[in-house]
Amino acid sequence: MKTFILLLCCFYYTANLANTIQVGKNEKISTIRSALELAKDHDTILIQSGHYAEGNLIIRKKITIKGINLPVIDGENKYEVISIKADSVVVDGLKVVNSGTSSLEDFAGIKLYNSRNVTIQNNVLIQTFFGIYSQYGRNCIIRNNTLTAFKKEEQQSGNGIHCWKSDSMQIVGNSITGHRDGIYFEFVTNSVIWRNQSQRNLRYGLHFMFSNSDTYVGNTFKHNGAGVSVMYSHHVKMFNNHFEENWGDAAYGILLKEISDSHIEGNYFIKNTSGIYMEGASRVTVIKNSFRNNGWALKIQASCMDNEVHKNNFLGNTFDVGTNGSLVLNNFNGNYWDKYEGYDLNKDNVGDVPYRPVSMYSMIVERNPPAMILFRSFMTTLLDKTEKVLPSLTPENLIDAKPLIKPMNL
Amino acid sequence: MKKIIKYVITDILRNKIILSYTIFLLAISFTIFSLEDNSSKGLLSLLNIVLIVVPLISIIFSTIYIYNSAEFIELLVSQPLQRKKIWLSLFTGLATSFTIAFLIGAGVPILLFEPTATGLMIIAVGVLLSVIFVAVAMFAAVKTRDKAKGIGITILIWLYFALVFDGIVLFLLFQFADYPLEKAMIGVSALNPIDLGRILILLKMDVSALMGYTGAIFKDFFGTTTGISISFVVLLLWIIVPLFFSTRKFIRKDL
Numbered sequence: 001m002k003t004f005i006l007l008l009c010c011f012y013y014t015a016n017l018a019n020t021i022q023v024g025k026n027e028k029i030s031t032i033r034s035a036l037e038l039a040k041d042h043d044t045i046l047i048q049s050g051h052y053a054e055g056n057l058i059i060r061k062k063i064t065i066k067g068i069n070l071p072v073i074d075g076e077n078k079y080e081v082i083s084i085k086a087d088s089v090v091v092d093g094l095k096v097v098n099s100g101t102s103s104l105e106d107f108a109g110i111k112l113y114n115s116r117n118v119t120i121q122n123n124v125l126i127q128t129f130f131g132i133y134s135q136y137g138r139n140c141i142i143r144n145n146t147l148t149a150f151k152k153e154e155q156q157s158g159n160g161i162h163c164w165k166s167d168s169m170q171i172v173g174n175s176i177t178g179h180r181d182g183i184y185f186e187f188v189t190n191s192v193i194w195r196n197q198s199q200r201n202l203r204y205g206l207h208f209m210f211s212n213s214d215t216y217v218g219n220t221f222k223h224n225g226a227g228v229s230v231m232y233s234h235h236v237k238m239f240n241n242h243f244e245e246n247w248g249d250a251a252y253g254i255l256l257k258e259i260s261d262s263h264i265e266g267n268y269f270i271k272n273t274s275g276i277y278m279e280g281a282s283r284v285t286v287i288k289n290s291f292r293n294n295g296w297a298l299k300i301q302a303s304c305m306d307n308e309v310h311k312n313n314f315l316g317n318t319f320d321v322g323t324n325g326s327l328v329l330n331n332f333n334g335n336y337w338d339k340y341e342g343y344d345l346n347k348d349n350v351g352d353v354p355y356r357p358v359s360m361y362s363m364i365v366e367r368n369p370p371a372m373i374l375f376r377s378f379m380t381t382l383l384d385k386t387e388k389v390l391p392s393l394t395p396e397n398l399i400d401a402k403p404l405i406k407p408m409n410l
Numbered sequence: 411m412k413k414i415i416k417y418v419i420t421d422i423l424r425n426k427i428i429l430s431y432t433i434f435l436l437a438i439s440f441t442i443f444s445l446e447d448n449s450s451k452g453l454l455s456l457l458n459i460v461l462i463v464v465p466l467i468s469i470i471f472s473t474i475y476i477y478n479s480a481e482f483i484e485l486l487v488s489q490p491l492q493r494k495k496i497w498l499s500l501f502t503g504l505a506t507s508f509t510i511a512f513l514i515g516a517g518v519p520i521l522l523f524e525p526t527a528t529g530l531m532i533i534a535v536g537v538l539l540s541v542i543f544v545a546v547a548m549f550a551a552v553k554t555r556d557k558a559k560g561i562g563i564t565i566l567i568w569l570y571f572a573l574v575f576d577g578i579v580l581f582l583l584f585q586f587a588d589y590p591l592e593k594a595m596i597g598v599s600a601l602n603p604i605d606l607g608r609i610l611i612l613l614k615m616d617v618s619a620l621m622g623y624t625g626a627i628f629k630d631f632f633g634t635t636t637g638i639s640i641s642f643v644v645l646l647l648w649i650i651v652p653l654f655f656s657t658r659k660f661i662r663k664d665l
Contacts, residue, residue, distance in 0.1 A: 271617075338451065
């Protein structure tokens with residue numbers, strides 16, 4: 001009984017502490033700004049649907065802001081719309097539109113400054129410069145937001161979800177379109193990017209710089225200007241992502257530059273100009289991925305070492321592997337290559353002759369790109385066949401000694 | 411004119427060679443599609459057939475046919491018929507029978523197994539190449555009186571378009587590797603109908619690889635509607651120009 005009363009008291013106390021403030025045209029308080037002034041820590045501000053253009057709203061208290069039926073918070077193309085400068089803030093269900101654009105300041109739809117445990121969820125951001133921006137964020141959740149921008153040029157556009165010097169972030173289930181980079185990470189550690197859709201962004205769908213020990217799972221990166229780029233990081237893990245239709249000479253399913261100790265598993269690379277482009281990557285494991293209908297499934301430069309490429313399916317790619325030198329310090333074993341023409345006498349589902357994934361013509365095209373116009377002509381087929389018998393141009397060590405006879409079920 | 415065309419077509423279709431050509435195409439296409447585990451790979455093997463075998467058969471068969479029907483042509487010429495009409499009827503007859511043979515032999519299996527944009531492009535290119543090489547063959551046949559020499563020339567023409575031309579282009583590409591050759595290559599490709607056809611198919615088949623920098627230049631030209639229209643016009647020119655010159659030659663020829 002004692003505890004019950006104590007609990008009751010507790011509830012009463014907290015209930016007394018945490019007020020709910022209604023904001024709306026027909027309510028006592030009609031502006032968000034005055035509600036923010038009135039609110040104390042742990043209060044909830046409920047915003048009725050409507051149009052609110054109140055300049056830059058700065059949140060300095062530990063409060064929850066919840067929109068009902070997506071109230072529109074308008075930055076009038078001049079201001080940063082919502083700035084969060086307190087911990088444990090929740091921003092839920094707002095429609096943030098028209099943030100200012102600046103080449104000096106990084107205006108954002110919703111921006112976190114040195115905050116912890118902030119949750120930003122179920123918001124819709126339209127035509128913001130940066131979408132959601134975290135600066136020194138710790139342990140924050142950015143969940144189920146939809147970000148759309150319509151800018152045409154990279155320099156006029158900001159990133160969708162931009163995290164800088166943050167840690168333990170959770171970016172989950174967001175959908176980002178039309179920004180410069182869909183998701184941008186710089187000096188962000190121990191974070192997870194899960195089930196996001198990043199499509200039709202001007203530059204990268206996902207851009208990683210100096211961000212270690214992050215994981216991204218189940219995202220879709222489609223039709224971005226330059227695909228996905230992961231640079232200067234280590235211990236990055238990528239599982240079950242889709243990289244599709246990233247087209248162009250500088251567009252990659254993933255660009256891995258100076259990446260080490262990372263793990264790429266169960267991803268789908270479909271119809272990219274280059275599925276994976278590795279430069280200076282080391283100790284990266286590429287396993288159980290599916291490469292379909294890419295121009296080059298894998299471009300692995302001679303500057304890469306100790307990478308392991310195993311148990312992947314290579315289907316319908318124009319070129320399986322491209323490289324720029326004869327030095328090979330990587331291992332390719334046990335993959336399925338649909339261009340493999342060997343045999344399997346002992347029926348153990350492993351081909352008895354090794355497969356050379358680098359075709360001569362991919363070396364020729366690497367050196368002399370216009371030669372692409374002769375691709376698939378009788379002449380070049382002949383050259384490829386001769387090269388298979390007597391390798392001279394292609395790197396001798398780049399072989400899959402145990403190619404699979406049947407594709408894996410991936 | 412209609413009567414002559416009808417006669418030529420029935421004559422050719424009765425011919426065992428064109429029949430076996432159709433069956434050969436049909437057998438190869440069906441085997442390719444049923445052997446390969448994915449049909450887009452089958453399309454790739456068919457591509458080589460279309461680019462190599464179709465021109466070869468149509469150029470050689472047409473030349474031989476023209477030489478063998480020399481007496482028939484002389485007979486026709488003695489009738490009150492325009493020489494131009496006789497020659498064009500012969501061309502129409504040959505072109506129609508090769509088109510029919512290709513459509514049955516390769517078109518039907520492609521439509522059955524792979525009715526995609528790539529498949530349709532292969533059919534279109536195959537038909538055009540058949541007709542182009544009929545026109546080229548007739549030009550070669552009318553130029554030389556000697557049968558053996560004529561057939562030799564047509565084989566050389568085929569060898570040139572199918573193999574030597576690409577070799578020369580590759581050689582030039584490497585000799586002038588320091589220069590921006592992308593745009594020049596587009597012009598060069600118009601000089602060889604087989605290459606032009608191959609590029610049109612490539613644009614559908616390897617579109618991801620072609621989206622690279624140089625590929626993008628090709629894509630920007632050949633991938634647009636104007637580019638495709640221009641390419642098809644060039645392919646049609648490859649029919650019209652040899653036909654025009656061979657007709658002119660035939661009209662003036664002392665048989």
